[in-house]
Amino acid sequence: MQQDRATALKTIADRVAACRACRLYERARNPVPGAGDPDAEIVFIGEGPGEQEDIQGLPFVGRSGQYLDYLLNLIGLKRSQVFIANVVKHRPPNNRDPQPDEIAACEPFLNEQLAVIDPLMIVTLGRFSMARYFPNAKISSIHGKPRYEGRVAYYPLFHPAAALRNPALRYDMEDDVNRIPSILAEVRRLRSIAAGIPDAPPHEDDPPRQLSLF
Numbered sequence: 528m529q530q531d532r533a534t535a536l537k538t539i540a541d542r543v544a545a546c547r548a549c550r551l552y553e554r555a556r557n558p559v560p561g562a563g564d565p566d567a568e569i570v571f572i573g574e575g576p577g578e579q580e581d582i583q584g585l586p587f588v589g590r591s592g593q594y595l596d597y598l599l600n601l602i603g604l605k606r607s608q609v610f611i612a613n614v615v616k617h618r619p620p621n622n623r624d625p626q627p628d629e630i631a632a633c634e635p636f637l638n639e640q641l642a643v644i645d646p647l648m649i650v651t652l653g654r655f656s657m658a659r660y661f662p663n664a665k666i667s668s669i670h671g672k673p674r675y676e677g678r679v680a681y682y683p684l685f686h687p688a689a690a691l692r693n694p695a696l697r698y699d700m701e702d703d704v705n706r707i708p709s710i711l712a713e714v715r716r717l718r719s720i721a722a723g724i725p726d727a728p729p730h731e732d733d734p735p736r737q738l739s740l741f
Protein backbone atom coordinates (compact mmCIF):
# COMPACT_ATOMS: atom_id res chain seq x y z
CA MET A 528 0.00 0.00 0.00
CA GLN A 529 2.79 2.39 0.99
CA GLN A 530 4.39 2.01 -2.46
CA ASP A 531 1.09 2.51 -4.27
CA ARG A 532 0.36 5.69 -2.35
CA ALA A 533 3.91 6.97 -2.81
CA THR A 534 3.68 6.33 -6.55
CA ALA A 535 0.30 8.01 -6.79
CA LEU A 536 1.57 11.06 -4.89
CA LYS A 537 4.64 11.25 -7.14
CA THR A 538 2.41 11.19 -10.21
CA ILE A 539 0.38 14.09 -8.77
CA ALA A 540 3.60 15.98 -7.96
CA ASP A 541 4.80 15.52 -11.55
CA ARG A 542 1.51 16.93 -12.83
CA VAL A 543 1.81 19.90 -10.44
CA ALA A 544 5.28 20.58 -11.84
CA ALA A 545 3.88 20.67 -15.38
CA CYS A 546 0.74 22.61 -14.45
CA ARG A 547 0.01 25.83 -16.35
CA ALA A 548 -3.62 26.16 -15.21
CA CYS A 549 -3.02 29.50 -13.49
CA ARG A 550 -0.40 32.26 -13.63
CA LEU A 551 1.51 31.29 -10.48
CA TYR A 552 4.00 28.98 -12.22
CA GLU A 553 5.32 31.91 -14.27
CA ARG A 554 7.23 33.51 -11.40
CA ALA A 555 7.80 30.49 -9.18
CA ARG A 556 11.22 28.86 -8.96
CA ASN A 557 9.90 25.43 -7.98
CA PRO A 558 6.59 23.66 -7.54
CA VAL A 559 5.77 22.78 -3.93
CA PRO A 560 3.33 19.91 -4.25
CA GLY A 561 3.52 18.76 -0.62
CA ALA A 562 5.65 16.30 1.32
CA GLY A 563 5.52 13.70 4.04
CA ASP A 564 4.35 10.19 4.80
CA PRO A 565 2.06 8.77 2.09
CA ASP A 566 0.40 6.73 4.87
CA ALA A 567 0.00 9.70 7.21
CA GLU A 568 -2.94 9.77 9.59
CA ILE A 569 -2.84 13.57 9.63
CA VAL A 570 -2.63 15.99 6.71
CA PHE A 571 -1.85 19.65 7.41
CA ILE A 572 -2.96 22.13 4.76
CA GLY A 573 -1.44 25.59 4.64
CA GLU A 574 -1.93 28.46 2.28
CA GLY A 575 0.85 28.57 -0.30
CA PRO A 576 4.62 28.42 -0.58
CA GLY A 577 6.67 31.35 0.66
CA GLU A 578 10.20 32.28 -0.36
CA GLN A 579 12.06 29.42 1.30
CA GLU A 580 9.48 26.88 0.14
CA ASP A 581 9.82 28.25 -3.42
CA ILE A 582 13.61 27.86 -3.24
CA GLN A 583 13.57 24.36 -1.75
CA GLY A 584 10.42 22.96 -3.36
CA LEU A 585 9.22 21.82 0.07
CA PRO A 586 6.31 23.03 2.21
CA PHE A 587 6.78 24.89 5.48
CA VAL A 588 10.57 25.09 5.56
CA GLY A 589 10.84 28.77 6.53
CA ARG A 590 10.07 30.36 9.92
CA SER A 591 6.48 29.14 9.92
CA GLY A 592 7.80 25.67 9.21
CA GLN A 593 10.19 25.80 12.14
CA TYR A 594 7.28 26.69 14.37
CA LEU A 595 5.20 23.90 12.83
CA ASP A 596 8.03 21.48 13.65
CA TYR A 597 7.97 22.75 17.24
CA LEU A 598 4.18 22.26 17.40
CA LEU A 599 4.44 18.72 16.03
CA ASN A 600 7.11 17.95 18.58
CA LEU A 601 4.67 18.91 21.37
CA ILE A 602 2.67 15.80 20.49
CA GLY A 603 5.64 13.59 19.73
CA LEU A 604 5.45 13.84 15.95
CA LYS A 605 8.01 14.61 13.29
CA ARG A 606 7.12 16.12 9.93
CA SER A 607 8.12 12.84 8.26
CA GLN A 608 5.17 11.20 10.05
CA VAL A 609 2.51 13.57 8.69
CA PHE A 610 1.76 14.97 5.25
CA ILE A 611 2.00 18.72 4.67
CA ALA A 612 0.39 20.43 1.68
CA ASN A 613 -0.93 23.81 0.60
CA VAL A 614 -4.02 25.08 -1.20
CA VAL A 615 -1.80 26.51 -3.97
CA LYS A 616 1.34 24.74 -5.03
CA HIS A 617 3.34 27.53 -6.65
CA ARG A 618 4.41 30.63 -4.73
CA PRO A 619 2.15 33.69 -5.04
CA PRO A 620 4.47 36.61 -5.96
CA ASN A 621 5.69 38.58 -2.93
CA ASN A 622 3.67 36.26 -0.67
CA ARG A 623 0.41 37.87 -1.67
CA ASP A 624 -2.80 36.01 -0.90
CA PRO A 625 -3.72 33.29 -3.38
CA GLN A 626 -6.59 34.43 -5.58
CA PRO A 627 -9.84 32.48 -5.95
CA ASP A 628 -9.09 31.35 -9.52
CA GLU A 629 -5.63 30.14 -8.44
CA ILE A 630 -7.10 28.19 -5.53
CA ALA A 631 -9.72 26.71 -7.86
CA ALA A 632 -7.09 25.74 -10.45
CA CYS A 633 -5.03 23.93 -7.81
CA GLU A 634 -7.93 22.31 -6.00
CA PRO A 635 -8.00 19.04 -8.00
CA PHE A 636 -4.41 18.31 -6.94
CA LEU A 637 -5.21 18.72 -3.26
CA ASN A 638 -8.39 16.67 -3.61
CA GLU A 639 -6.44 13.87 -5.27
CA GLN A 640 -3.70 13.94 -2.63
CA LEU A 641 -6.32 13.63 0.11
CA ALA A 642 -8.06 10.79 -1.71
CA VAL A 643 -4.75 8.89 -1.99
CA ILE A 644 -3.69 9.43 1.63
CA ASP A 645 -7.18 8.96 3.12
CA PRO A 646 -6.14 10.57 6.43
CA LEU A 647 -8.01 10.33 9.71
CA MET A 648 -7.58 14.03 10.30
CA ILE A 649 -7.28 17.13 8.12
CA VAL A 650 -5.77 20.09 9.96
CA THR A 651 -6.26 23.44 8.29
CA LEU A 652 -3.65 26.13 8.89
CA GLY A 653 -5.11 29.57 8.37
CA ARG A 654 -8.10 30.93 6.54
CA PHE A 655 -7.60 29.68 2.98
CA SER A 656 -7.55 25.99 3.83
CA MET A 657 -10.16 26.55 6.55
CA ALA A 658 -12.52 27.98 3.91
CA ARG A 659 -12.54 24.61 2.10
CA TYR A 660 -14.23 22.92 5.06
CA PHE A 661 -15.68 25.78 7.11
CA PRO A 662 -16.98 28.33 4.61
CA ASN A 663 -17.80 31.73 6.10
CA ALA A 664 -16.44 30.72 9.52
CA LYS A 665 -14.18 32.98 11.55
CA ILE A 666 -10.95 31.37 12.66
CA SER A 667 -11.06 33.26 15.98
CA SER A 668 -14.29 31.48 16.93
CA ILE A 669 -13.79 28.01 15.46
CA HIS A 670 -10.08 27.28 15.94
CA GLY A 671 -9.52 24.14 17.98
CA LYS A 672 -13.03 22.79 17.41
CA PRO A 673 -13.05 19.57 15.38
CA ARG A 674 -15.85 18.53 13.09
CA TYR A 675 -16.25 14.79 12.64
CA GLU A 676 -17.71 13.98 9.27
CA GLY A 677 -17.64 10.72 7.41
CA ARG A 678 -14.30 9.05 8.13
CA VAL A 679 -12.43 12.23 8.94
CA ALA A 680 -12.01 14.91 11.61
CA TYR A 681 -11.59 18.41 10.19
CA TYR A 682 -9.64 20.56 12.58
CA PRO A 683 -9.11 24.31 12.05
CA LEU A 684 -5.99 25.93 13.50
CA PHE A 685 -4.47 29.36 13.19
CA HIS A 686 -1.76 29.71 10.59
CA PRO A 687 1.67 29.32 12.27
CA ALA A 688 2.71 32.68 10.79
CA ALA A 689 -0.21 34.34 12.60
CA ALA A 690 0.98 32.88 15.90
CA LEU A 691 4.52 34.07 15.16
CA ARG A 692 3.25 37.59 14.42
CA ASN A 693 0.99 37.66 17.44
CA PRO A 694 2.53 35.79 20.38
CA ALA A 695 -0.76 36.01 22.31
CA LEU A 696 -2.16 33.42 19.89
CA ARG A 697 0.51 30.89 20.78
CA TYR A 698 -1.25 29.70 23.93
CA ASP A 699 -4.36 28.85 21.92
CA MET A 700 -2.29 27.40 19.09
CA GLU A 701 -0.40 25.10 21.41
CA ASP A 702 -3.53 24.06 23.32
CA ASP A 703 -5.22 23.28 20.01
CA VAL A 704 -2.26 21.19 18.86
CA ASN A 705 -2.12 19.35 22.18
CA ARG A 706 -5.69 18.19 21.55
CA ILE A 707 -4.77 16.40 18.30
CA PRO A 708 -4.00 12.97 19.86
CA SER A 709 -7.40 12.75 21.57
CA ILE A 710 -9.17 13.80 18.36
CA LEU A 711 -7.29 11.09 16.46
CA ALA A 712 -8.37 8.56 19.08
CA GLU A 713 -11.96 9.67 18.63
CA VAL A 714 -11.80 9.26 14.83
CA ARG A 715 -10.35 5.76 15.28
CA ARG A 716 -13.19 4.94 17.69
CA LEU A 717 -15.80 6.27 15.26
CA ARG A 718 -14.25 4.32 12.37
CA SER A 719 -14.27 1.12 14.45
CA ILE A 720 -17.93 1.57 15.30
CA ALA A 721 -18.74 2.24 11.64
CA ALA A 722 -16.86 -0.96 10.73
CA GLY A 723 -18.94 -2.92 13.26
CA ILE A 724 -16.04 -3.50 15.66
CA PRO A 725 -17.19 -3.38 19.31
CA ASP A 726 -16.40 -0.08 20.97
CA ALA A 727 -14.50 -1.45 23.98
CA PRO A 728 -13.14 -4.97 23.40
CA PRO A 729 -13.15 -7.09 26.58
CA HIS A 730 -9.88 -6.99 28.49
CA GLU A 731 -8.20 -10.28 29.40
CA ASP A 732 -8.62 -9.47 33.11
CA ASP A 733 -12.40 -9.06 32.73
CA PRO A 734 -14.46 -11.83 34.43
CA PRO A 735 -15.58 -14.50 31.92
CA ARG A 736 -18.85 -13.71 30.25
CA GLN A 737 -21.80 -16.00 31.10
CA LEU A 738 -22.82 -18.12 28.16
CA SER A 739 -26.45 -17.63 27.38
CA LEU A 740 -28.57 -20.71 27.99
CA PHE A 741 -30.97 -19.74 25.24
Ligand code: URA
Nearest residue numbers: 573574575576586587
Ligand atom coordinates in the same frame (compact mmCIF):
# COMPACT_ATOMS: atom_id res chain seq x y z
N1 URA B 1 3.02 29.18 4.65
C1 URA B 1 2.17 28.33 4.06
O1 URA B 1 0.96 28.49 4.14
N2 URA B 1 2.66 27.28 3.45
C2 URA B 1 3.94 27.03 3.37
O2 URA B 1 4.32 26.03 2.78
C3 URA B 1 4.82 27.93 3.99
C4 URA B 1 4.35 29.00 4.62
